[in-house]
Amino acid sequence: xxxxxxxxxxxxxxxxxxxxxxxxxxxxxxxxxxxxxxxxxxxxxxxxxxxxxxxxxxxxxxxxxxxxxxxxxxxxxxxxxxxxxxxxxxxxxxxxxxxxxxxxxxxxxxxxxxxxxxxxxxxxxxxxxxxxxxxxxxxxxxxxxxxxxxxxxxxxxxxxxxxxxxxxxxxxxxxxxxxxxxxxxxxxxxxxxxxxxxxxxxxxxxxxxxxxxxxxxxxxxxxxxxxxxxxxxxxxxxxxxxxxxxxxxxxxxxxxxxxxxxxxxxxxxxxxxxxxxxxxxxxxxxxxxxxxxxxxxxxxxxxxxxxxxxxxxxxxxxxxxxxxxxxxxxxxxxxxxxxxxxxxxxxxxxxxxxxxxxxxxxxxxxxxxxxxxxxxxxxxxxxxxxxxxxxxxxxxxxxxxxxxxxxxxxxxxxxxxxxxxxxxxxxxxxxxxxxxxxxxxxxxxxxxxxxxxxxxxxxxxxxxxxxxxxxxxxxxxxxxxxxxxxxxxxxxxxxxxxxxx
Numbered sequence: 001x002x003x004x005x006x007x008x009x010x011x012x013x014x015x016x017x018x019x020x021x022x023x024x025x026x027x028x029x030x031x032x033x034x035x036x037x038x039x040x041x042x043x044x045x046x047x048x049x050x051x052x053x054x055x056x057x058x059x060x061x062x063x064x065x066x067x068x069x070x071x072x073x074x075x076x077x078x079x080x081x082x083x084x085x086x087x088x089x090x091x092x093x094x095x096x097x098x099x100x101x102x103x104x105x106x107x108x109x110x111x112x113x114x115x116x117x118x119x120x121x122x123x124x125x126x127x128x129x130x131x132x133x134x135x136x137x138x139x140x141x142x143x144x145x146x147x148x149x150x151x152x153x154x155x156x157x158x159x160x161x162x163x164x165x166x167x168x169x170x171x172x173x174x175x176x177x178x179x180x181x182x183x184x185x186x187x188x189x190x191x192x193x194x195x196x197x198x199x200x201x202x203x204x205x206x207x208x209x210x211x212x213x214x215x216x217x218x219x220x221x222x223x224x225x226x227x228x229x230x231x232x233x234x235x236x237x238x239x240x241x242x243x244x245x246x247x248x249x250x251x252x253x254x255x256x257x258x259x260x261x262x263x264x265x266x267x268x269x270x271x272x273x274x275x276x277x278x279x280x281x282x283x284x285x286x287x288x289x290x291x292x293x294x295x296x297x298x299x300x301x302x303x304x305x306x307x308x309x310x311x312x313x314x315x316x317x318x319x320x321x322x323x324x325x326x327x328x329x330x331x332x333x334x335x336x337x338x339x340x341x342x343x344x345x346x347x348x349x350x351x352x353x354x355x356x357x358x359x360x361x362x363x364x365x366x367x368x369x370x371x372x373x374x375x376x377x378x379x380x381x382x383x384x385x386x387x388x389x390x391x392x393x394x395x396x397x398x399x400x401x402x403x404x405x406x407x408x409x410x411x412x413x414x415x416x417x418x419x420x421x422x423x424x425x426x427x428x429x430x431x432x433x434x435x436x437x438x439x440x441x442x443x444x445x446x447x448x449x450x451x452x453x454x455x456x457x458x459x460x461x462x463x464x465x466x467x468x469x470x471x472x473x474x475x476x477x478x479x480x481x482x483x484x485x486x487x488x489x490x491x492x493x494x495x496x497x498x499x500x501x
Contacts, residue, residue, distance in 0.1 A: 002171050003208050004072050004142055007033055010210045014184070017210075021231060022062040023217040029210070032065065037136045039070025039103070042122060044138030048101045050075035053150060055094065056195070057081045057112060058105030060215040063124045064194045065203060067103045068149070073139045076100065077147035077164065080195030083108060091115040097150055097162050097360055144168040150360065151197050151293045162360040163293045170204060170296065172353035176324040177205035179287045179301040180235060180264050184210040187259070189227055189236040191219065198267060198289075201297035202237050211235075221249035228257055237264040237289075240271075241423060241479065243278055250281065260284050262304070266291065267484055271416035275317060276309055290320035290391065294375050296354035299327050300389050319388040320381070327352035330374065331383055334395055345382045347395050349374045380407065397487065399428040401436050404465045411468065414461045415440060420449035425477050425485045426468065429495050439494050440468040443476055470497065 001009060010019070011033035019032045027035065048054055054071035056064050056078065064080075071078040079097055081090060094102070094115050102121040104112040112121040142148065148167040152160040182188075188206050190213055192199035206213045216227040224246055227233065238246070243265060260282060266289035279286055286307045291298035302321030308314055323329045331346040332339055340346040351374045358366030369376050380398070381391040393407035400406075408426035415424045422445040431437035442454060451471035458467040472494060478486040 001208075002142070002144075002167060003174065003204050004069065004167075006208045006210070007036070007069060014210065017184075018212050019207075020062050020065055021212065021214045023215065025062050027062055027066075032069070034136075035066045036069030036073055037139050039066050040073035040139045041135060041137045043070060043074045043076065043101055046101050046119065046122075048074055048076050049138075050140070050146070052076040052100035053079050053097050053147075055079040055081050055099050055102040056104075057083055057090070057102055057108045058124070059083060059107075059217065060190055060194050060199065061105060062215070063103060063105055064215075065207065065213070066124075068203070069207075070103075072142045072146075072148060072167075075140045075142055075146050077150050079150040080152070080193075080200060082152065082160075082193070082195055083111075087111055087114050093152060093160070093162075142167050144171070149200065151195070151200065153293045161362055161365055163356050164360050165296045165354070165356055169354045169356065172326065173201065173296045173298075173324075174205065174208045176298055176301065176354075177209065179289075179298075179303050179324075180205070180262055181285065181304065182206070182209045182211055182235065185234075186211040186261075187214060187232055187234045188212065189214050189216070189224070189231065189233040191216075191224065191236060191238060191242060192267070197291070197293045197297050198237065202264075221245040225249050225253075225255065228260060229255055232259040233257075234259050234261045235264070236260070236262075237266075239267045239479075240265060240274060241477075243270075244274055244422060247274075247278060247281055257282065257284075262287065264289060266298070271413065272317060273417065273419070275307075279307060279309060288321055290389065292375075292377060294356050294359075294369065294377075295350055295352070296356060299324060299350045299352065299354075300329070302388075306388075316388055319384070319390050321389065322387050323350075323389075324352075327354075329383065329389065331381070334380070340382075342383050342385060345380055345392060348377045348379045348381055348389070348391070350377060351375065397427070399426075399436050399438055401428070401431075401434045401438055401465055403435075404463075406438055406466045411438065411440065411458065411462065411466055414458055415442060415454060417461075418449065418454065418457055420444055420446035420453070423477055425487065425490055427487045427490050427494075429470075429491055434469075437470060438466065438468045439470045439472070439490075441472045441474045441477060441490055441494070443474055470494065472497065 010029040015030035019029045020027045054076045056067040068078045102116045106125045109123045144167050147164045148170045150164050194200050214231045262285040264287050285304035288302035289298040290300040300320045306316045328351045330349040355375050358370045378395045393409035411426040423443040426440045428436035478489040
């Protein structure tokens with residue numbers, strides 16, 4: 001079954017089971033199915049149909065799945081908009097994908113008026129939703145080749161680009177949900193923004209399997225712990241920074257999490273120390289997802305059975321796992337483009353049914369990244385003899401200092417080994433003498449450590465040219481909504497300091 005067909009099935013087979021729990025409203029599967037049909041009728045009334053793009057502007061809430069399914073039932077694509085952007089950024093995003101209609105949460109009513117013309121937006125009041133009173137008309141069945149979802153890349157190094165995925169691509173990604181051991185009785189806490197691929201994919205997984213989805217308005221560590229307890233969450237997806245924050249909260253105020261079965265994590269690298277601490281503290285299954293928006297979510301997965309702390313395979317914790325179903329991985333020489341032998345590093349290319357065909361309305365970027373059906377991730381890594389992928393960094397993040405190549409991820413992993421370090425990012429700024437200077441911004445959990453301590457630690461574990469020449473102690477690291485480090489902002493913040501150092 002497609003995801004949309006699965007929703008119809010759950011509405012018939014378990015109509016009174018809860019499908020979504022939001023901050024202000026709960027929907028059963030029957031109610032979700034009816035709300036989706038009535039949203040399709042609303043869109044039909046406004047002239048939105050096959051090939052159009054329908055946006056949702058709101059936080060993680062019930063409006064997201066209702067808009068998603070409603071758009072699909074008009075054979076239109078659902079566009080996730082980052083509500084954290086300024087009005088100008090949202091307007092540019094809407095224009096870049098030719099947004100036809102926008103459904104917005106009540107708190108974004110003024111923004112909707114500024115980015116869409118009159119009659120091209122609907123404000124959804126979660127306390128009294130607009131959809132129940134609409135007669136159902138104009139409901140269509142989505143087709144495999146229709147554009148299903150549009151995500152914007154996180155824009156960590158530049159301008160976000162729009163990625164369109166067909167229903168075929170979305171449905172082909174669903175079997176990869178098996179790595180998380182979902183079942184109809186699972187209760188999923190959706191923490192990442194649903195307008196990005198990580199949160200959006202988990203919603204689609206849950207729709208397919210018939211799980212209960214929980215959205216929370218309080219994404220603070222205390223709020224997330226409270227949601228885990230009060231909603232008896234069985235599955236949660238976290239970025240490493242949130243994982244660390246939740247562990248810190250549980251350390252301050254221990255509470256049992258007896259229903260928690262599985263933690264999925266990804267979006268950025270994780271230190272062995274943090275992962276070990278989480279496995280020991282939470283006592284549940286863990287799985288890692290390595291992916292990107294252009295691939296429709298995950299392409300490699302480190303399964304629960306690979307999360308072992310001791311024994312001959314304990315080193316696999318440092319890997320990103322193995323390719324998912326139907327996914328091909330090619331490791332290629334950065335200069336010649338030829339495939340390299342196993343064990344040798346190179347640029348990572350993927351091909352599979354869930355991979356996008358390109359960027360919307362950006363032929364130049366598409367030509368650079370999508371080649372002959374393959375996706376060039378611009379990540380660098382290698383595959384071991386057992387087929388496990390180890391990601392070392394990005395080819396376009398590569399630091400060239402004094403003619404030597406430095407992978408930021410390698411230096412970050414070394415710095416993260418220090419018990420005093422909570423988080424870190426390594427990057428380059430221009431330097432007249434070296435070409436590029438290796439820099440690090442570090443968040444400390446123990447205030448008695450300093451730049452000299454970190455530099456001495458690096459010298460014991462790294463070649464001299466890889467040791468950061470400038471180390472900044474900061475209170476936190478700038479991150480995108482998807483949890484990825486915003487390196488461009490770090491470079492901008494650091495450039496002045498580097499020039500005077």
